[in-house]
Amino acid sequence: DIVMTQSPDSLAVSLGERATINCKSSQSVLYSSNNENYLAWYQQKPGQPPKLLIYWASTRESGVPDRFSGSGSGTDFTLTISRLQAEDVAVYYCQQYHTAPATFGQGTKLEIK
Amino acid sequence: QVQLQESGPGLVKPSETLSLTCAVSGYSISSDCYWGWIRQPPGKGLEWIGNIYHSGTTYYNPSLKSRVAISADTSKNQVSLRLSSVTAADTAVYYCARRTAVAGNFFDYWGRGTLVTVSS
Numbered sequence: 001d002i003v004m005t006q007s008p009d010s011l012a013v014s015l016g017e018r019a020t021i022n023c024k025s026s027q028s029v030l031y032s033s034n035n036e037n038y039l040a041w042y043q044q045k046p047g048q049p050p051k052l053l054i055y056w057a058s059t060r061e062s063g064v065p066d067r068f069s070g071s072g073s074g075t076d077f078t079l080t081i082s083r084l085q086a087e088d089v090a091v092y093y094c095q096q097y098h099t100a101p102a103t104f105g106q107g108t109k110l111e112i113k
Numbered sequence: 114q115v116q117l118q119e120s121g122p123g124l125v126k127p128s129e130t131l132s133l134t135c136a137v138s139g140y141s142i143s144s145d146c147y148w149g150w151i152r153q154p155p156g157k158g159l160e161w162i163g164n165i166y167h168s169g170t171t172y173y174n175p176s177l178k179s180r181v182a183i184s185a186d187t188s189k190n191q192v193s194l195r196l197s198s199v200t201a202a203d204t205a206v207y208y209c210a211r212r213t214a215v216a217g218n219f220f221d222y223w224g225r226g227t228l229v230t231v232s233s
Contacts, residue, residue, distance in 0.1 A: 038217050038218075040217075040219040048225070049208050049210075049223035049224060049225055049226055050159065050208075050220075050223060051223070052219065052220060052221050055216065055217070055219050056217075061221065093158065093159060095159070095219060097217040097218035097219050098217075100172065100174075100218070101161050101174040101175060101176070102161040102218045102219075103161070104158055104159040104160070104161075105158070106158050107158050
């Protein structure tokens with residue numbers, strides 16, 4: 001299985017500041033045939049299911065605010081929240097869907113400083 | 114608006130079979146998409162269990178494949194999960210979710226999840 005490792009495990013950022021979460025895969029999740037990275041990001045608030053934020057590493061899901069952006073390729077990826085708002089407090093997960101079984105990172109807990 | 118609602122027993126005894134149902138509304142499960150199950154042990158991360166395609170083809174996580182069965186009932190517009198020979202390690206919130214057919218194995222709509230505890 002592809003192992004997804006997120007860093008840091010937890011993060012505290014001031015309101016209005018930038019938050020950066022990293023995700024590293026044990027194997028490349030880039031498909032050379034279509035040049036797509038098979039990587040998604042989810043946000044999970046307490047007591048709620050995960051919410052899809054980003055897919056194909058950088059495509060924002062419909063309705064997701066543009067302060068959320070995804071970047072990276074191959075094995076190293078980043079989720080950036082450009083101007084942190086109070087409602088962004090959550091756990092964030094990356095997921096690879098390049099190779100079955102799909103696997104998730106361990107999660108990064110984002111809090112307000 | 115696509116809505117998914119999981120249901121089933123909240124408590125299952127060790128060695129027995131866990132059975133859950135996911136009722137889908139606002140979208141036909143016969144449409145060209147997949148329906149997946151994902152679980153999350155309390156306070157832990159997410160694990161993909163498996164998917165069923167609208168045609169009935171199933172895909173399972175190899176770590177669970179010997180114990181899992183996912184099925185679909187188009188007449189009721191619902192998807193079901195059965196997990197046999199459960200142990201305490203199967204205690205988790207179980208989510209059903211939709212994966213579109215044209216995209217990769219990621220999930221755009223999720224149910225709220227149902228907690229299943231394995232205990233005698």
